[in-house]
Amino acid sequence: MQDFTFYFKLGWEHIISWDALDHILFVLALSAIYLLKNWKQVLVLVTAFTIGHSLTLALSVYEIIKIKDSLVEFLIPCTIVATAVFNFFQKDFEPRNLRLNYFLALFFGLIHGLGFANTIRFMLAGDQSIGWSLFAFNIGLEAGQAIVVLCILLLSFLIVNKLKIKRTWWVWTLSAIAFGVACKMIVERWIG
Template structure:
């Protein structure tokens, strides 16, 4: 149980700490187009991200998939930029028009999962159950993402529903913040 708690906390901190700014920005960009009334859709979206993240994290920890760390660190902010651009291109915010988000969350989760794989692989002792440790880590990650999303959704309710700011301005504002910070990360991590 001690190992489970350790990896659960590690997963939680992977999304909640300022060292995880790229993950927070991705969740911000991904959930910027939703309102509190869309909370079920957002939970499915975040779970799709976690599934993608978990899959490549597991494949990488078991050394089935290996990708150069520099490429992964470069691609992670690219996923944030792409998600923010997708938000700017939205004409309306109906569930039907946002279906592509589920694919983006799953696909970009695959990229983000590669970013933590080497670190967690070295942390795991040979006698630990990798499966159980990975489950605990991903469960902590999911809990952290849900907390971040709920904060964003509550803030959106306050700004859009209570203060009556146009929804598109809200979406564009959050997306612009995520875009600018992530674009700076892309430049800093440029590998070409």
């Protein structure tokens, strides 16, 4: 149980910390087009992201795939930019018209999972129960994402439903924030 708690906390902190800004920005861009009433769809969406994330973490821990950290760190903000740009071209925000988002979440989750792979690989190297530890990490990650999504959806409820700001403007504002910060990360990671 002690290992479960350790890896759960590690997964939680992977999203709920200032160091996880790129992760939070991706969840922000992914969730921007949804409202509180769509919470089930968003939960499925972030779960698809976690599945992709988990898959590459597991493949990396077992050293089936290896990609240079610098490339992964560059690609992560690119996923944020792509998701934000996708949001700008949406005309209908109904969940049935946003099925491509599930694929994007899963695919981009694969890339994000590589970003933490080297760190967790070293932690798990001597661990006898890699599967249990990865499970705990992913449960912590999912819990953290659920909190971030809940905050975004509650804020969207306040802005769109209560303050009556046009939904398109709200989506574009969140997407522009994610886009701008991610572009800055791309430049920093390309040069650095």
